[in-house]
Amino acid sequence: MCLGIPAQVLECGEYYARCRSRNGELLVDLSLVGQQAIGTWLMTFLDAAREVISAERAVAINAALAALDAAQSGATDFTAFFADLDREPQLPDFLRTEPS
Numbered sequence: 001m002c003l004g005i006p007a008q009v010l011e012c013g014e015y016y017a018r019c020r021s022r023n024g025e026l027l028v029d030l031s032l033v034g035q036q037a038i039g040t041w042l043m044t045f046l047d048a049a050r051e052v053i054s055a056e057r058a059v060a061i062n063a064a065l066a067a068l069d070a071a072q073s074g075a076t077d078f079t080a081f082f083a084d085l086d087r088e089p090q091l092p093d094f095l096r097t098e099p100s
Helices: 055-072
Strands: 005-012 016-021 024-029 041-045 048-053
Touching (some): 005 024, 005 055, 016 041, 024 041, 024 048, 041 055
């Protein structure tokens, strides 16, 4: 299985960027996204950037990955990783039916 890992650009060259991720620093191939500004968040797979993502999305993905780590360690309470787990799920507007 291949998981995407968010990584933030620390230094950028034409083809590669030095980035920081939850697993430390890595050299990321920029072939698919081009040069990026320092501070940009990238979704990386196998040390290659596949997509530019927002900081908010990077935080959410890192929380989900931390939850996976916790699950592998035997945790059963995941509310610390997902702020919206303690609320009732809501249907999106387009799926709600109008009362007759």
